[in-house]
Amino acid sequence: MQRNYQYDYSKSHNELYNSYEREQKASKIISIIEDFYLFKNISIKDLNLLDIGCSTGIMTNLLSKYFRETIGIDIDEEAMSYAKKNFESRNLHFLFQDSMNIQFAENSFDVINCTHIYEHVPDSSTLLDEIHRVLKPGGICFFSAANRYIIIEPHYRLPFLSWLPRYLANKYLKLFRNIDYYYESLLPYGKLKKLVRDFEITDYTTRVIRDPVKYHATEMIKPDSLAQKIYLFLLNYMLWISPTYLWILQKK
Numbered sequence: 001m002q003r004n005y006q007y008d009y010s011k012s013h014n015e016l017y018n019s020y021e022r023e024q025k026a027s028k029i030i031s032i033i034e035d036f037y038l039f040k041n042i043s044i045k046d047l048n049l050l051d052i053g054c055s056t057g058i059m060t061n062l063l064s065k066y067f068r069e070t071i072g073i074d075i076d077e078e079a080m081s082y083a084k085k086n087f088e089s090r091n092l093h094f095l096f097q098d099s100m101n102i103q104f105a106e107n108s109f110d111v112i113n114c115t116h117i118y119e120h121v122p123d124s125s126t127l128l129d130e131i132h133r134v135l136k137p138g139g140i141c142f143f144s145a146a147n148r149y150i151i152i153e154p155h156y157r158l159p160f161l162s163w164l165p166r167y168l169a170n171k172y173l174k175l176f177r178n179i180d181y182y183y184e185s186l187l188p189y190g191k192l193k194k195l196v197r198d199f200e201i202t203d204y205t206t207r208v209i210r211d212p213v214k215y216h217a218t219e220m221i222k223p224d225s226l227a228q229k230i231y232l233f234l235l236n237y238m239l240w241i242s243p244t245y246l247w248i249l250q251k252k
Contacts, residue, residue, distance in 0.1 A: 005098075006120055006183055010055055010079035013155075017082075022058035027216040029059075029113060029142050030066055032204050035215075036140065036248050047110035050134065052099045052127075053117040057083025063113060064092040073097035100126040108134045112141040116154075119146065119184040124195055132198050132251060141249040143196065148186035150243040155184055162186040189240035199249035205242055206235050 010016045037044060044066055054060040054072025056079045064070035064087075072094045074080050083094045097103050100121055112131055118124040131141050146154050146162075153161035156177050161169055162184070169182035187195065208215040209231050212223055221228050235242055 004122060005075055007075055008078065009120070010076050010082075016055045016079065017058070019058055021219075022056070023062050024216065024219055025115065026059040026062040028208070029115065029144075030063065031215045032208070032246065032248065033111065033140070033142055034066075035204075036202060044111070048108075049111045049113060050102075050104075050109045051113045052102075052131070053114070053120065054083060054094065055079040057087045057094060059113075059115070060094070061087040061092065064089070067091075067111070071095060073099060073102070075099075100130060102130045102134050104134050106133050107136045107139075110136055110139050112139070114141055115144045116146060118143075118195070119186050124185070124187070128195055128198070131249075135251040137251055139251050141199070141251075143245075143247045143249050145192055145245045145247070146186050147192075147241075147243055147245065148188045149241070150186070153184075153186075156182075189242070189245070192245060196247070196249050198252070200252055202248040202250070203239075204246040204248065205239070205244070206232065208246055209235070 015021060033044060045068060047067055048069040049063060049067040049071070051060040051063060051070060051072040054074050055076060057072055060070060060072040060083065068091065070092045072083060075096065075098055077096065080094055080096055088094055099117065100123060112135060114131060118127060121127045135141060148162050150162060152159055156173060156179070158172065158176055161172060161182065164172060166182065170180065173179045173182045204215070208217045209221050209228060212218045212221045212228070221231065
C-alpha cells in the first residue's frame, strides 16, 4: 500500500486540542530558538516564522507572540478551521498548504518550525528540500524528530511498533488499536542525519536534558533525577539511542 497524506489527523488525535501540552511544547521551541540567537545580536521579534504542520494552531498562536509575522500551514481542514476561528490575527495567518509543495518563493522565511512532521509526509526528503528552499540564507529550522528505535512508539503508544516491517506493523496496529494501516515512517539516527545533510546542525538534545528548567522540558525529564543522569551518561556515548532529537538546522 502506497503512503498518502493523513488529511484528517486531528480527528483521531485529540491531544492536538490540548492547550496545556501544546503550549508546553511551544515554550520549549521558543527557549531553544532564543538560546540559539542569544549571542548573534539578532532579536527574533524582527523575524518571520513559518510553522509547518500547524494543525489546530495552538502552538502556532503562542509562537506568533515572539515573531514579527507568523504563518501556519497544514492539510487538515478541520484543524485549520479551528485555528482560523480561534487564533488568526494581524500577524498570524493560517493557509491550507502542502508542506512538500510550499507556495512561497525561495528565501522567504527567517525561521521555520517543523516539530515531529517528517514521519507524516509521503516523502520526507521532499519536505526537507522545501524547507531549505524557502529559508533565507542563514535562516534556521527548529526540527524535532522521533527515532525509529524509540521503545514506545509516540503516536499509538505501542512498544516497538516503529521497529517492525510495515506489514507486521499493520497487523500489530490492527490487533491493538483497530487501525488498518501504520502510516508513519520513522527513521533511525543515521538516516535522519542524512535527511538534513544540506543544513548545519546544532544539536540541542543533550542540552535540553541537562537543563530541563531552562528549556521548559520538565515534562520530559525531571531535574536532578536518576533518569536524567542515566540519559546524559548514555547519550554522551550513544546518541543514536535517543528517543527524540531536537535540532536547529541552519541553511548554509
